[in-house]
Amino acid sequence: MSLIVVLNGPNLNLLGSREPSIYGRVTWAEVRERLQHIAEERGVEIEFFQSNHEGAIIDFIQGLSGRANGLIINPGALTHYSYSLHDALMGSEIPAIELHLSNIYAREEWRARSVVSPAARGVIAGLGALGYELAMEAMLGIIEASQG
Amino acid sequence: MSLIVVLNGPNLNLLGSREPSIYGRVTWAEVRERLQHIAEERGVEIEFFQSNHEGAIIDFIQGLSGRANGLIINPGALTHYSYSLHDALMGSEIPAIELHLSNIYAREEWRARSVVSPAARGVIAGLGALGYELAMEAMLGIIEASQG
Amino acid sequence: MSLIVVLNGPNLNLLGSREPSIYGRVTWAEVRERLQHIAEERGVEIEFFQSNHEGAIIDFIQGLSGRANGLIINPGALTHYSYSLHDALMGSEIPAIELHLSNIYAREEWRARSVVSPAARGVIAGLGALGYELAMEAMLGIIEASQG
Amino acid sequence: MSLIVVLNGPNLNLLGSREPSIYGRVTWAEVRERLQHIAEERGVEIEFFQSNHEGAIIDFIQGLSGRANGLIINPGALTHYSYSLHDALMGSEIPAIELHLSNIYAREEWRARSVVSPAARGVIAGLGALGYELAMEAMLGIIEASQG
Amino acid sequence: MSLIVVLNGPNLNLLGSREPSIYGRVTWAEVRERLQHIAEERGVEIEFFQSNHEGAIIDFIQGLSGRANGLIINPGALTHYSYSLHDALMGSEIPAIELHLSNIYAREEWRARSVVSPAARGVIAGLGALGYELAMEAMLGIIEASQG
Amino acid sequence: MSLIVVLNGPNLNLLGSREPSIYGRVTWAEVRERLQHIAEERGVEIEFFQSNHEGAIIDFIQGLSGRANGLIINPGALTHYSYSLHDALMGSEIPAIELHLSNIYAREEWRARSVVSPAARGVIAGLGALGYELAMEAMLGIIEASQG
Amino acid sequence: MSLIVVLNGPNLNLLGSREPSIYGRVTWAEVRERLQHIAEERGVEIEFFQSNHEGAIIDFIQGLSGRANGLIINPGALTHYSYSLHDALMGSEIPAIELHLSNIYAREEWRARSVVSPAARGVIAGLGALGYELAMEAMLGIIEASQG
Amino acid sequence: MSLIVVLNGPNLNLLGSREPSIYGRVTWAEVRERLQHIAEERGVEIEFFQSNHEGAIIDFIQGLSGRANGLIINPGALTHYSYSLHDALMGSEIPAIELHLSNIYAREEWRARSVVSPAARGVIAGLGALGYELAMEAMLGIIEASQG
Amino acid sequence: MSLIVVLNGPNLNLLGSREPSIYGRVTWAEVRERLQHIAEERGVEIEFFQSNHEGAIIDFIQGLSGRANGLIINPGALTHYSYSLHDALMGSEIPAIELHLSNIYAREEWRARSVVSPAARGVIAGLGALGYELAMEAMLGIIEASQG
């Protein structure tokens, strides 16, 4: 059975309570449940990870080699400076989709630039919590195609 | 019945034959059929438009006011300089999702910057033709929420 | 009789309904009527043109040679990238006044830079629809001076 | 009776003799007379001030609070660096029109950038001495609208 | 028989009358005649196209696929911002030579940068109308080499 | 009783021994004692935290919600790149004062720019260990005002 | 008896009435009284100076040599361009603390850069009128240390 | 006996398997063995440390004070943004050599800039795993010289 | 008899006491005496002016028209931002030599750029007080040449 991993970076554990005018009011528990549901329906395993520690995220990504088939990653603000995360994604050969809840291209200037994107297969931004479900769908497509 | 419009900019009529190593081999006819299918299934109308003319695209967007409920737009290379397109989207009050077949953030430096994004609700990039289906899904969600 | 041309670029046909907090609520029909009135009073002919198509605007400017005495141009968002418009103005030898409804120097950073201005005689910005009347006045002065 | 103030910055006392190929040959006395005439005709008071001293200009602007209804300001070269002037305009709540005799956007690169514009209602440039009359007209409109 | 296409962008229909101190006094009719002559002599077909519309130019380039063997393109001021034109050239697989009448590298700073060049085989600039004949010669060489 | 938290970032545990010509010779133990003293005098609780780990700092800030009334933060060199820290401060709604021992605006160019400041209420820099006492004073004022 | 000087630059005489949402509603008279009080309590003399004239501020700073022991300076918008003020501070050998009422690092981009800071001992920003009292405290510490 | 420490940053634990076309196929175990061998031969102690956690690396560097004589550090992608690492190296007074397996100056633009280099004695890049042995040699020279 | 004016900007009244390691220990009185002496010897009048007020300097320059034959100007730190001074020099038609005591091109980066130089005939920098005598010599040459 394929494994899809959903990885959230710094401050994303606060989904639903942190700056709701920007990030919405859906909680992470709710998002998680929906993703779990999709996974079951589609016959894949799903695993969740969140950390405020760049190092822990890199440790985790390294540990996915050989066991995960796809990665959905919302790097939080690491998006804008963590070249280490970029390199971890490049080093792992797991296809990754970068996800942002808000439209990072329409906020502060520094948010419009992601140092992680060049290591990702694709990017979804600004579609709120629904974005995770779409990323899930996209990842299922990528996995199918690669197993084609 | 809600109307979702799918709008493609310059050179996107060639989907399937143009630089397939970057843009894939799926043709626009195939993508269109799938979107038509989703629309029927979900009970919305769908309309397609493509032009290589910035002006024609703006004319078309202006004509959508009052009749379209959502816009999925792949502006092609207009993405990188057409402030007129940005203003047309701002002027229309139809929610828009910006879509790119390839991961524009991982190619030439000038492709990583979109002047259109600040006028869009969200962005999907790098997920190939499947991106259109995901955008469709997202737009259905946005419409539902607004009709909530 | 002298001919003054008033040329509006992309999205300016929507004056009065588009983003009224920025562009005001006066409609183009009203502005046009006032300008017509001034023209009659001052004994000049006036002609109006609007297009969302950069190419149509350039075609039109080329066609003015030898018949127009002055041009009042609001290039809309073409202001910020259309070097072709710049060259069309340089190529025509008709004196031009660049006009903006809003104060483009006090909004997004990219709006503060006009690639058209170096081809214009002068610039009026931020004075709303009244700006057209002032530009009319200024153009009458320029024409008189040149016929001096 | 409303009061409109016309304020000129450094080197503008030399109008008519300074670099006439750029600034024209009309003298300040002539411009002043015309503005005085308009003011009388339109039933407003008008007051003039010129200084080469940034500090004196700021003192003067501060002193206008509560007695002036509109400000027409040609900041001379202070345009390009005097953030103090910007702050003085922001602090006063008098509507201001920024005016330049020459088309500052078509000269040296540093002249194309005004640090004052974000504190102004609108900008008129490149229309020579006539620009003052147009600014007068525009200011009368602004005052009327505010007294609406 | 091979087909070589000569494509001119915005404002180039005015050759001979537009800013002759920069672009020379030879008219387009004269240039065309000379190129026609060379084509006949060398046994190739030649076709001409000019438009002020970016969109029309892209439509035209798309239509060349499978029938043209080489493209000589003077993009006019589109040179400096039309990434859509860049993409159209990339999408077509016809070898292209970019041509400029004036030495664009020795004029305004913005003219020194072409967004089209990376999609062209080579560039000829500053040699006036003769440049078209040289480009013709070069294209004949490229076609011969490719037919090896 | 109000709680004020004093948070030090990377390398600040070495206060007193690290580059004393820049950071001074007062040890952290001494500073801490003084702050403890002020807290007692002013009837507030005080808590200290230092870490070289960005992630641990973010974890800690998240944990302060609902129990701390003010935050005095010296982010060390995280100041210059940790957008995650910026977001953590924005997410928490605790008022924060950013503090630097040295005058960061008068050293290397990269030190003059703080990505954290936009999320802080105010900034104190260059006043050595005394700065902490001043920040304490300021925070007491902010808390009083908010409890007004 | 030591003398501490408090120097305010352009537009700061309007404290309490100018843009109160940014600068607060405390008047300068109130701030002054508090500082006077602290001075008396701590046994130092205090002197106040405000001017909208850069030149007058420099004259004043030059006149402080040999009689002032510390300078608290809020340069207003001179902060962002007055290299003359920078040089005046460097030339005087009186220790200076730069003060800003608002958090200049969290407003317009140009406000985040101070050309004066490299000539100051330290900086306090964003703490409103209380900042002056803290600067007073800091300056007393600096004077004591230097008299050590 | 002198102690030389070899410190590897994020993702360097994967040496030999991660992007071998860039980083080579030698494993870290092999490199380590060789360095151990050199250390024995040259009569120095050697210690190894790797972490994906910036904070752990800084903790470790702080702990070296007073017991290590030299540091060979490959900061991985922290090279390009970790000012905290820069400060940790400055704070420790242990001489450090910065090492990169690949030629970072010949890859992506962002890799060509190291924020760590100004805190290092020297830099070795692009010489693969052999670089560690050379750095060892260099460090032995530095230690000898300092004990000279 | 020709008149040469020597004009010093902000902080230059302190010559001899201000930062002597940079500006030297010669006092302005001494420099003045030497210049007076040269003037007498060469049969020209000389006049001195110093001010810390940009406005006063501009007033003074305006007053020189028609009576001064040459201007030696050390603008102090106004060099780096006073476009008003630039315009005052352009407006006067008196030939000017810009002078700096220190080598401004070898100090802080911002000192290497003069906004005044484009309005000067020539520049002398880094030669200390002797620079004034050389500028005197140069100005005598310029005056002689112009009197041909």
Place this chain on the structure above:
Amino acid sequence: MSLIVVLNGPNLNLLGSREPSIYGRVTWAEVRERLQHIAEERGVEIEFFQSNHEGAIIDFIQGLSGRANGLIINPGALTHYSYSLHDALMGSEIPAIELHLSNIYAREEWRARSVVSPAARGVIAGLGALGYELAMEAMLGIIEASQG
């Protein structure tokens, strides 16, 4: 008889063997022969010069004054920094055509900028060895026109 000079800069002596995937496999001897042939046919003299020494190239250009009628110059990598070469071309009054074998605008970013172009009449790039023949043709046209 007119004299045309063909001048090659650094590394161009290796034509045919150096990086043939970029510069082609035609040798310089072959190119030279063809140019010699054209010269004979067209009744002009031709002279060749190559050097890896910027100074020798400048010496040579200076020596052409009064004897050469046109210069075809491929400056090699001097193109990108040799302002001395720019000045030598400006100083000589011989018309020059700048030539590059490869399309320098489609390679590394630094290659897209020529400091020599502003001193040349025109530029030919990317057309391989054939470019020399075209430049020859263009130069013959320029010489004829000038002798017209």
Place this chain on the structure above:
Amino acid sequence: MSLIVVLNGPNLNLLGSREPSIYGRVTWAEVRERLQHIAEERGVEIEFFQSNHEGAIIDFIQGLSGRANGLIINPGALTHYSYSLHDALMGSEIPAIELHLSNIYAREEWRARSVVSPAARGVIAGLGALGYELAMEAMLGIIEASQG
């Protein structure tokens, strides 16, 4: 027998006497002797070259083709602008190691950027004269590997 070439650029003949605080006091004769010794020990030939002439260095590199197996190059200040040197290294297919005595990344900003590095295999900087010996070692490794 393999040949390794050691090439020094401008001003490196003065090693030992030029700015010894930066470049050390070891003379080139001493370095040379040590390298000679290593060469003998390791059974390779070694050859030395120094020139202050960019052209002579390029001539020399061209002459190495087919006879040298490795190049150790310290380009001196050519490092920072000689694209010709870059191209000479690219053109030769001899593996090259770039060497700097001082840590160029920790000095003036312009020294931190090498235009030569992209053409080198690796870089060694800041390790003084010992750097040459390490480069020698590295080159021996590269040669061995290539002779596999």
Place this chain on the structure above:
Amino acid sequence: MSLIVVLNGPNLNLLGSREPSIYGRVTWAEVRERLQHIAEERGVEIEFFQSNHEGAIIDFIQGLSGRANGLIINPGALTHYSYSLHDALMGSEIPAIELHLSNIYAREEWRARSVVSPAARGVIAGLGALGYELAMEAMLGIIEASQG
């Protein structure tokens, strides 16, 4: 007897004939004669050198050590890129004055920046051939001062 060396860089041998509108019509022979005369009068030796070869200029400067007391250098266009010349001046300990015939700060943007100035004592620009005489005077002063 002291020795002053006057060194001219590329293209300066053409003084009097090269672009006389910029560089004047005085020939180098005339300038040389005047300098010779001054030298004799002031009892110093003088030596002249000109080369178009950067390398020859560096060789020459190196050869001055121990025999020259001052250097007057007009680096021609090497001014703008020759860091090697900068280093040669730094390495020699002879005081140098940088000289330019024209006002390099008032011409093309690239001419306003000298990479040589940080290695010079002072700079004289824009004073034509007379500048050499002033530099001579200044150098005599520097030599006297150093000989105390």
